[in-house]
Amino acid sequence: GAGVSQSPSNKVTEKGKDVELRCDPISGHTALYWYRQSLGQGLEFLIYFQGNSAPDKSGLPSDRFSAERTGGSVSTLTIQRTQQEDSAVYLCASSGGADPSYEQYFGPGTRLTVT
Amino acid sequence: KQEVTQIPAALSVPEGENLVLNCSFTDSAIYNLQWFRQDPGKGLTSLLLIQSSQREQTSGRLNASLDKSSGRSTLYIAASQPGDSATYLCAVNSFGNEKLTFGTGTRLTIIP
Numbered sequence: 643g644a645g646v647s648q649s650p651s652n653k654v655t656e657k658g659k660d661v662e663l664r665c666d667p668i669s670g671h672t673a674l675y676w677y678r679q680s681l682g683q684g685l686e687f688l689i690y691f692q693g694n695s696a697p698d699k700s701g702l703p704s705d706r707f708s709a710e711r712t713g714g715s716v717s718t719l720t721i722q723r724t725q726q727e728d729s730a731v732y733l734c735a736s737s738g739g740a741d742p743s744y745e746q747y748f749g750p751g752t753r754l755t756v757t
Numbered sequence: 758k759q760e761v762t763q764i765p766a767a768l769s770v771p772e773g774e775n776l777v778l779n780c781s782f783t784d785s786a787i788y789n790l791q792w793f794r795q796d797p798g799k800g801l802t803s804l805l806l807i808q809s810s811q812r813e814q815t816s817g818r819l820n821a822s823l824d825k826s827s828g829r830s831t832l833y834i835a836a837s838q839p840g841d842s843a844t845y846l847c848a849v850n851s852f853g854n855e856k857l858t859f860g861t862g863t864r865l866t867i868i869p
Contacts, residue, residue, distance in 0.1 A: 675856060685846065687856035698855065733800060735857075742788040742850050743808055746857060750800035 644668070646749035648734050654755045655724055663719040663752045667736030674717050675737075675746060676709060680730035688732075691717065692740050724756045759784045759851045763860035770837060771868050778832040778863045780847035785825050788850040791857065792821050792832050794843040801846065805832070837867045 647666045655661050667674050676688040687701040691711045702708070706725075711717040721728055731751045737744040760783045770776050780790070789808045793801040805814045805821040807830070813822040820833040834841055844864045848857040 673855070677857075677859075684861045685848075685859040687858075690855050692855065701856065735801075740855075742855050745789075745791065745803060745806045747803065748793075748801040753798075 646734055646736050646747055648732075648749040648752050650752060651750065652753045652755075654757060657726060657756055658723055660720065660722045661724055661754065663721075663732050663754070665717045665719070665734030665736075665749060667715065667717070667734070668738075668747055669715075671736035671738050671747075672714065673737040673739060673744070673746075674711055675735040676717070676719050677733045677735065678730045679733060679751070680727075683730075685733070688719070721754075724754075726756045729754055729756045759787075759849060759854070759858045761847060761849055761858050761860040763845075763847060763863050765863060766861065767864040767866070769866040769868055772837060772839060774837050775833065775835050776837055776865070778834070778845050778847075778865070780830040780832070780860055782828045782830075782849050782858075784851055785828050786852040787825065788852065790821075790823055790830050790847060790849045792819075792830075793846045793848065795846060795862070796843050804845075834865075839867045839869050841865060842867045 649664045672693045674691045679685045689709045690698040706722045709719045733751045735746040735748045737746045791806045792804040807823040818835040823830045844862045846862045848859045
């Protein structure tokens, strides 16, 4: 079946502009995660959605970052007033339920470049 | 706070050799550990998932072990091939966190 998809695959934006990144999880998966992979920082957690519960936003680096998940499916990560340090690959993952033992499946990522 | 370390950071071996990649973590209270591979410019491909109650998992030429009490996991690759060249990441899912904590990865190069 279809895996996790993300769009766009690449995004180049000017400093100060807002960007939206999209994630389509695997159908039926209730848990959705956003991670960021940047040079020198490795892979770090940003935000986690599980069903209708309040999201875990503990990994968001600043209030310029926000995310929503509509209808328990598609998620959008928004970065306002982008800065050069926001340049990274943004990865989305989904898993089948609230149980942390479920495997997480990753999308191909969105490479964001802020000029 | 969980910390995950992978050694070595980079490894080059001739084709056909067996090799071992190492992963260590500081907090043994984990649900599971996953090994991923990442090709340049690509996302993550899950290789093996070991639940905390398991000691090892095998898939083809890959074998992953888990020693939770000592905070260690190894990924064994048998009869390496040039197509195995990639960065290998381990990640743990810890109690009290639903998120994965990743190691910094081992960049593997198989020399034809």
